[in-house]
Amino acid sequence: MSRSNKPAVDRAIVSANGATRDGQPISFSRAPAPDLERWVGRFYVTVVDMPESHRLDCGLLSDFACIRVQTRGKWQATTTTSVKHSERAAMLFGPHSKRMPVSVTNSFTSVGVFLRPGACHALNGPEVSGLTDDLATFTQLNMPEARWLKLFDPDGTPEEWTLAMEQEMRRLIADRAVREPEPISARFEAAAFIDPNVTVAQLADDFGVEQRRLERIVRRDFGMTPKQVLRRARALDMASHLRGVADQDEAEELALRYYDQSHLIREFTAMFGMSPRQFVEKPQPLITIGLETRQSRRLEAIQRIAPGGIKPWE
Numbered sequence: 014m015s016r017s018n019k020p021a022v023d024r025a026i027v028s029a030n031g032a033t034r035d036g037q038p039i040s041f042s043r044a045p046a047p048d049l050e051r052w053v054g055r056f057y058v059t060v061v062d063m064p065e066s067h068r069l070d071c072g073l074l075s076d077f078a079c080i081r082v083q084t085r086g087k088w089q090a091t092t093t094t095s096v097k098h099s100e101r102a103a104m105l106f107g108p109h110s111k112r113m114p115v116s117v118t119n120s121f122t123s124v125g126v127f128l129r130p131g132a133c134h135a136l137n138g139p140e141v142s143g144l145t146d147d148l149a150t151f152t153q154l155n156m157p158e159a160r161w162l163k164l165f166d167p168d169g170t171p172e173e174w175t176l177a178m179e180q181e182m183r184r185l186i187a188d189r190a191v192r193e194p195e196p197i198s199a200r201f202e203a204a205a206f207i208d209p210n211v212t213v214a215q216l217a218d219d220f221g222v223e224q225r226r227l228e229r230i231v232r233r234d235f236g237m238t239p240k241q242v243l244r245r246a247r248a249l250d251m252a253s254h255l256r257g258v259a260d261q262d263e264a265e266e267l268a269l270r271y272y273d274q275s276h277l278i279r280e281f282t283a284m285f286g287m288s289p290r291q292f293v294e295k296p297q298p299l300i301t302i303g304l305e306t307r308q309s310r311r312l313e314a315i316q317r318i319a320p321g322g323i324k325p326w327e
Contacts, residue, residue, distance in 0.1 A: 020256045023296035025067050029060035030171070033305070033326040035257040038298050041171035042306045044313060044320055046179055051194050052135075052186060054127040055310045056178055058171035059302055062120045071299035072112040074252075074285065076205075076245055076307065078128045078141055078236075079106045081148075082161050086121025090114070092147040103151040103161040107144025108236045110245065112285050115299055124165060124174055126182060127306070130202050130234040131194035136185065145236035197222060198234040201242070206311045209246035210270050213239040248284045249307060251277065255293050258305040260317055260325040 019035045028038035040059035044050070054077055063069065073090075082103045090097050091114040133141050139154060151158035164177040197220055204216055216239070217224040231239045247270050253259040254267050271277040281289050285300075305326070312318045318325075 018293060020293045020301075021296045023069070023298055025063055026069065026296075026298050027062045028302075029062065030058070033257055035326070037257055037301045037305070037326075039258070039305045040302050041175075042309055043175060044310070045182075049179060049182055049186075051199070052129055052132045053182060054129045055306055056175045057123075057125055057127070057306050058174055059121075059123045060171075061122075061298075065119065068116060068118045069298065070114075070116045071297060072114050072286075073106070073303055074109045074112045074249065074300060075106065075127070075303055076235075076242070076249060077108055077130060078133055078144065079125055080104070080128065080161075081106055081123055081125040082165070084122045084124070084162070084165055085119070086123075087118040088121070089116045090148065093145075094147055097148065099150075101162060103156070103158045104148050105139070105144065105151070105154060105156075106148045107141055107146065109146055110237055110241060111146065111283070112300070113146060117299075122165075124178070126178055127310070129194060129199065130231075131198040134234060135192045135194045136189045137191045138189070141234060141236040142232065195230055195234055197227065197230050201227070201231055201235075201239070203314060205243055205246040206314050209243040209250070211243070213243075244280065245284065247271075248281055249304065250311075251281065251289070252285065252292065252300070253304040253308045255289055256297060256301045256304055258301060258308050258326050260308075260312060262325070 020037065022036040026038055028040070030039055030041045032038050038061060040057045042055050042057040045053040045056060080103070083099055084101055086100070088099045133139065139149065151161065161181065164181060165174050200220055201216065204211055213227065214224055217227045220227065228239055231242060235242045250259065250267050254264055259267070271280070278288055281292070285292055287295070309324060312324070313320050
């Protein structure tokens with residue numbers, strides 16, 4: 014499916030971090046320092062201004078567990094267990110198997126850390142499978158919520174906030190790590206970025222492991238089966254294309270990952286709760302911000318752009 018029309022934009026939303034050529038809001042994000050690369054996929058800072066009492070109804074669909082610190086705005090998320098509310102809070106979100114409905118009222122700031130697969134297990138944290146499509150507060154996890162909330166000087170820059178998160182992640186690893194993240198999970202992550210149509214059997218053969226062992230590791234570190242992870246990666250890449258935060262030189266390749274139009278519509282609707290056309294025609298600011306952050310990491314990981322380089326949608 015080609016993106017023949019520009020994706021819809023909510024004009025009430027103004028991102029302090031800028032926008033794409035299509036007017037989609039984006040966040041500040043960057044890769045971690047080299048010593049954190051095994052643990053962290055991406056840091057992000059999202060600062061959005063909206064009219065007083067404006068309510069934004071959107072969602073999230075992330076492929077990795079994420080530490081999210083909300084410092085402004087009133088949030089509501091519909092998880093697998095309940096509808097959860099927050100204002101100033103530090104939380105651990107699990108990965109998503111489908112779109113999680115999220116609403117936010119008033120201007121908001123969200124900063125955080127996308128953890129690499131296997132990081133939660135290595136940090137002796139909660140089972141990722143138990144947090145899939147759900148979240149837990151730092152208080153529930155016996156983690157230092159107050160310390161994380163104090164990291165962000167209101168007058169600081171996104172880069173200063175990111176440096177503060179890097180330091181806190183080093184402290185977290187020193188305090189809690191009981192092992193290194195699983196290298197096989199890192200290889201599976203890279204494979205999903207490169208070609209999510211690859212078979213699990215082929216990857217097991219490439220990695221030199223039994224398929225059952227690969228499936229066990231992926232279930233533990235990604236929170237779902239390998240086939241589900243690859244299917245989600247395919248849908249996220251297509252969603253990025255539809256929202257204008259992808260490398261348009263990949264457009265034909267992304268479309269050919271689906272057998273036909275009905276295959277695309279069926280899989281996309283199951284994951285996002287709407288058809289591809291509806292996804293383009295309705296503003297999707299929160300999901301688009303997340304997709305842009307993911308594509309920045311993906312294109313750097315597969316070396317289509319240099320780390321910190323100009324992105325195709327800028």
